[in-house]
Amino acid sequence: MRPARTMTTRRHGLSVRWIGAAFLAMGLWFAAPAGAVAQDAGSGGLVIISDIRIEGTQRVDPETVQSYLSLQVGDAFDPQKLDAAFKALFDTGLFADVTFRRDGGSLIVTVVENPVINRIAFEGNRKLDDETLTAEVQLRPRTVYTRTRVQTDVRRILELYRQSGKFAARVEPKVIQLDQNRVDLVFEIDEGETTKIRKISFIGNENISDGSLREAIRTKESRFWRLFSQADIYDPDLLTADRELIRRHYLAEGYADIRIVSAVAELTPDETGFFVTFTVEEGPRYTVGAQSIESSLKDVPVEELGELIELETGDWYDADKVEETVQSIVDAVSSRGFAFVDVIPDITRDRQARVIDIVFRIQEGPRVFIERINISNNFRTLDHVIRREFDLSEGDAFNSAKLRATRRRLQALGYFESVTVANVAGSAPDRTVVNVEVEEQSTGSLSFAAGVSSDAGALFEIRLKETNLLGRGQEVEAVLRNAERSQDIRLSFTEPYFRGRPLAIGGDVFADSSDFSDSRSFSEQRIGFNSRAGYQLAPDLRHTVTYTLREVEITDVATSASIFVKAAAGRSVESSVTNGFVLTRIEDPLNPTEGYSFNVQNQIAGLGGTVSYVSQTVAANRYFPIGDESTIMVEGTIGALVGLGEDVRINDRFFRGGNSFRGFDTAGIGARDLATGDALGGQQFAVGTVQFIGPIGLPNEVGMKGSVFSDFGTLFNVDDSGSTIADDASLRMSVGFGLRWTSPFGPVSVDFGFPVLKESYDVTRTLTFSFGTSF
Numbered sequence: 001m002r003p004a005r006t007m008t009t010r011r012h013g014l015s016v017r018w019i020g021a022a023f024l025a026m027g028l029w030f031a032a033p034a035g036a037v038a039q040d041a042g043s044g045g046l047v048i049i050s051d052i053r054i055e056g057t058q059r060v061d062p063e064t065v066q067s068y069l070s071l072q073v074g075d076a077f078d079p080q081k082l083d084a085a086f087k088a089l090f091d092t093g094l095f096a097d098v099t100f101r102r103d104g105g106s107l108i109v110t111v112v113e114n115p116v117i118n119r120i121a122f123e124g125n126r127k128l129d130d131e132t133l134t135a136e137v138q139l140r141p142r143t144v145y146t147r148t149r150v151q152t153d154v155r156r157i158l159e160l161y162r163q164s165g166k167f168a169a170r171v172e173p174k175v176i177q178l179d180q181n182r183v184d185l186v187f188e189i190d191e192g193e194t195t196k197i198r199k200i201s202f203i204g205n206e207n208i209s210d211g212s213l214r215e216a217i218r219t220k221e222s223r224f225w226r227l228f229s230q231a232d233i234y235d236p237d238l239l240t241a242d243r244e245l246i247r248r249h250y251l252a253e254g255y256a257d258i259r260i261v262s263a264v265a266e267l268t269p270d271e272t273g274f275f276v277t278f279t280v281e282e283g284p285r286y287t288v289g290a291q292s293i294e295s296s297l298k299d300v301p302v303e304e305l306g307e308l309i310e311l312e313t314g315d316w317y318d319a320d321k322v323e324e325t326v327q328s329i330v331d332a333v334s335s336r337g338f339a340f341v342d343v344i345p346d347i348t349r350d351r352q353a354r355v356i357d358i359v360f361r362i363q364e365g366p367r368v369f370i371e372r373i374n375i376s377n378n379f380r381t382l383d384h385v386i387r388r389e390f391d392l393s394e395g396d397a398f399n400s401a402k403l404r405a406t407r408r409r410l411q412a413l414g415y416f417e418s419v420t421v422a423n424v425a426g427s428a429p430d431r432t433v434v435n436v437e438v439e440e441q442s443t444g445s446l447s448f449a450a451g452v453s454s455d456a457g458a459l460f461e462i463r464l465k466e467t468n469l470l471g472r473g474q475e476v477e478a479v480l481r482n483a484e485r486s487q488d489i490r491l492s493f494t495e496p497y498f499r500g501r502p503l504a505i506g507g508d509v510f511a512d513s514s515d516f517s518d519s520r521s522f523s524e525q526r527i528g529f530n531s532r533a534g535y536q537l538a539p540d541l542r543h544t545v546t547y548t549l550r551e552v553e554i555t556d557v558a559t560s561a562s563i564f565v566k567a568a569a570g571r572s573v574e575s576s577v578t579n580g581f582v583l584t585r586i587e588d589p590l591n592p593t594e595g596y597s598f599n600v601q602n603q604i605a606g607l608g609g610t611v612s613y614v615s616q617t618v619a620a621n622r623y624f625p626i627g628d629e630s631t632i633m634v635e636g637t638i639g640a641l642v643g644l645g646e647d648v649r650i651n652d653r654f655f656r657g658g659n660s661f662r663g664f665d666t667a668g669i670g671a672r673d674l675a676t677g678d679a680l681g682g683q684q685f686a687v688g689t690v691q692f693i694g695p696i697g698l699p700n701e702v703g704m705k706g707s708v709f710s711d712f713g714t715l716f717n718v719d720d721s722g723s724t725i726a727d728d729a730s731l732r733m734s735v736g737f738g739l740r741w742t743s744p745f746g747p748v749s750v751d752f753g754f755p756v757l758k759e760s761y762d763v764t765r766t767l768t769f770s771f772g773t774s775f
Contacts, residue, residue, distance in 0.1 A: 047077045050105030058113050058181055060094055065111060068092060077102065093146050115145045118182040124189040127164055133187070136160050145175070145183055157187060165233030168192030168271040196222035196232045198273035204261070204280040208253065215700060216249040217242040219276065223699075234274045239263050246278060251319035256349065256356060257283030286317040289355040293329070295362035297341070302362075305329055309360070317356045322347075329360060331401045340365040340397065368398040371426035373434045378471075380440055381415055385473040388497055389413070398423065398432050410438070415468045417441040443468035459483035473497065475506075488512040498533075507531040510550075519667040519679045519763075521561035522569070524651055525553045540585050546578040549609070554651060562673035564680060564720040568650045575609035578602065586623065591742070593631045596622040605644075605652075612644035613652060630694035641683040647719035653681030656715050658768055661687060663711065663734025663753030665763040670715035671727040672761045679763075680718050680725065687713030693740065703742035710735045711753065726761045733757040 052073060054062035069085040071078075082100060089098045089111065097112040119141055122133050137153040139145070154171045161169035169191050176184040200221050202210050214221070219242050220231040243260045250258035261279040268275070288311045293302045308328040310321035322345050329343045342365040348357045372394055375386050387393075389409045391402040407421040416438040423432045444466040461481040469476055474495050481488040494506035511527040528550025537543050553571045579602045586595035599619040606612030621635035639654055657668030667679035691709035698704050716729035738751035750769045758764065 047102075048105060049073055049075050049077060049107050052107045052109065054109050054111070056111045056113070059116065060111075060113060065089065065109060069109070071107065077107070093144055093149070096146075113181060115177075115181045115183040117141050117143055117145050117185050118178055119184045121184065121186045122189060123186060124191065127166060127191050127194075128160060133157060133160070137187075139185065145185065150185065154187070157189070161191065163235070165194045165196060166191050167195035167234070167267060193272050195234060195267070195271065196273055197234055197276055198222060198268070199275050201275070201277045202280065203277060204282065207255075207282055207285065208250065213246060213249065213278070217245050222273070234265055234276075236265070239265060239276065243278070246280065248319065250280070250282065251317075254285040254287065254316035254318065255282050256286050256317055256319070256347075257281075259283070284351065284354045286349065286354050286356045288313055288315045288317050289350070289357040291358045291360075293360045293362065297333075297362055297364055300333060300362060305332060308332060311358070322358065325360065327401075329362065333362060334399055334401050340367050368430055368432045370394055370396050370398055371428075371431040371433050373436065375436045375438070377438050378440065380471040381438070381468060381473070382471045384500075385415075385468075385471065386410065386436065386438070388500070388502075392434070403434065410436075413468075413473070415440065415443055415473075485515040485518075486513065502535055504534040505532070515556075516667075517556065517558065519665070520650065521558040521565050521676065521678050522554050523556040525555060526550050528574075537581075541581065541583045544578075544580045544582070546580070548574070548576050548578065550574050552651060560676060562676045562678040562680070564673060564725075565650060565676075565678055572611050572649070573609040574605050574611045575607045576603050576605035577607060592623045592633075594623050594625045596620070611649070611652070612646060613641060613648055614644060615639070615641045615652075626692075626694070629700065630692065633689070633691045633693065635691075636686070636688040638686045639684065643719065648683055650680060653683055653718065654685045654715060655679065655681045656685060656687060656713070657763070658765070659770065661711050661713065661732070661734070662709070662736055662751050662768050663755045663764060663766070664732070664758070665765040668763040668765065669732050669758075671718040671720075671725060673724050674726055674761060675724040680720060680727075682715035682727075683717045683719070684729075685713065685715040687711065687715075696739075705740045707738045707740060707751075708736075709738065709751070709753075712757075726759070728759055730759060731757055732759070732762065
């Protein structure tokens with residue numbers, strides 16, 4: 001770059017000046033008048049410095065200049081010492097020029113001070129703000145200006161722009177002279193166009209397509225839909241990571257001899273784009289041959305552990321499944337009381353037959369105990385909040401599986417941007433020290449959400465949340481939600497470890513209202529609070545007990561409403577206890593592709609108050625992966641509600657439709673008053689869904705998938721009776737299709753449902769949708 005050439009010129013100029021200083025020192029001697037020759041024999045016949053005068057200083061004190069000199073009055077005019085003094089003054093960075101002159105026995109040092117920076121400004125910067133650039137440069141107001149420092153800062157700014165994809169950026173420093181030897185420094189910036197990846201090519205990939213490899217890497221080609229992504233901006237570090245991703249992709253497909261020859265990024269002549277080329281040598285593809293487990297430890301059930309092997313003979317070799325098998329065996333053996341265990345996969349290649357045999361060898365690892373656990377960089381989070389996530393403590397046998405589980409739990413807390421857990425040698429060969437280093441992140445958030453759905457209409461939400469209150473791990477939250485047909489205010493508090501035990505205690509205070517005038521001819525207001533306690537029964541099973549006290553008021557009952565709706569008008573007080581069990585084995589709840597969950601909720605109302613009933617719901621779902629990109633989801637929910645000595649009110653019943661039963665309107669199925677058209681709900685229901693979700697031909701990173709679904713079920717049984725009530729337990733069913741888009745603005749879902757089984761009084765609706773985002 002142009003600034004770099006300027007920097008080189010200055011360095012050469014400085015070297016020439018140092019050489020000139022040596023000649024100057026020699027000249028000072030030869031130019032001495034004859035009478036100035038010293039008579040002191042100790043001087044060796046050299047001229048003695050009788051006086052040192054400093055000239056040209058403005059801000060720098062002459063004594064400061066004198067302190068950098070290696071010469072004093074009484075010293076001889078030694079060329080080597082003069083040269084060293086000259087260099088020392090320049091090295092201070094305080095002076096733009098230094099000259100030495102001899103006048104008889106006097107040494108006259110004339111300096112030209114570098115100016116002081118009055119102000120630093122940036123012009124033309126749009127991609128990076130002033131605050132970011134100021135933090136990057138080393139020069140500051142009231143510091144000494146030097147060309148070397150300026151050029152160093154120019155390079156730092158250019159590097160910052162390169163990291164942002166602006167490889168065509170230009171930076172030109174401008175100096176504005178002021179009085180009193182001050183300057184304003186202005187960095188004039190021409191950011192240029194963002195330098196993106198124009199094309200990614202692969203050489204040598206005969207068996208795996210370019211498209212498959214492009215999906216495997218994080219660097220992406222520039223496309224219009226990547227407007228909010230940084231993946232199409234060239235990053236050398238990302239390119240290095242992509243080499244490993246390509247290698248692992250090949251290893252997972254059976255190419256055990258894969259070699260990534262090179263990864264080259266070439267900048268176009270106009271500096272507006274990069275062409276990236278990966279060169280690979282695939283080698284042969286291997287299948288899995290014989291597999292076995294051998295153990296040098298006694299009482300290890302090798303036969304039982306064989307069920308943990310992920311691969312089968314004849315499968316294509318998959319390095320990922322080998323790693324999964326190793327980890328599964330380590331965990332299984334460790335859980336049987338073997339604290340010190342290593343599992344080493346011994347791989348034997350038969351290159352001629354293209355078969356890999358694998359022996360998983362279980363052996364005793366070094367007997368090591370934990371001497372100490374150190375926690376660092378937790379400036380806000382208290383130590384005990386971190387330590388309570390450990391399954392290990394000082395004095396326990398070292399267990400790598402438990403240590404990995406601890407790291408996962410710490411990362412899942414959401415308190416830390418990164419968590420590093422490592423062990424180092426302790427004070428003895430059988431001792432180890434566990435070091436936990438965390439990088440804390442903001443745990444407080446103020447979010448604004450906006451969206452629209454076919455059920456609630458347009459909505460706006462403000463949410464204030466802190467998940468690590470005062471570093472104690474406590475959670476507080478305040479929510480204000482306003483939608484066309486509902487409003488909600490809620491305050492929550494949760495203590496995840498009550499009195500140091502893994503028992504979550506919390507509570508909520510709430511006030512909400514809902515407008516059901518379109519489907520049920522009334523509105524509902526609720527105000528109250530709940531208190532809850534939850535704990536883990538097993539790693540994936542949680543039990544929660546909740547007590548709720550609320551006042552419910554049915555208002556705005558239409559004059560044309562059903563008599564059963566009018567009978568529910570007024571206020572009531574509900575005191576209830578809910579007992580819930582949730583079993584979850586889904587790795588990614590936001591984008592589930594595999595696993596299952598099971599949820600049981602039992603509610604009893606009537607512990608005081610004016611309402612008495614018992615409610616039971618059971619829900620389950622299962623996700624089945626189809627290939628790498630598609631999923632089949634099966635879901636079912638059943639529920640029953642019965643009054644205790646009284647009829648169940650309309651506002652306590654179950655309602656289904658809209659997003660909960662596509663193809664039908666909100667509260668579109670269930671009992672209905674035929675005289676008014678009001679939905680009366682039901683006290684028993686059973687609904688299910690079968691849905692296929694898969695790609696629609698767009699790249700995965702677009703985040704859009706299609707779905708084909710069928711919703712089916714029934715809702716029936718109300719306490720109300722009369723000739724105008726239709727209450728039928730017949731099966732309803734709909735089929736349809738939809739789109740799921742994980743957009744930069746939030747999740748978007750659109751479904752088109754078409755009833756194929758329905759009753760004449762059911763209310764249908766083809767389109768259901770939801771859209772929401774936080775900003």
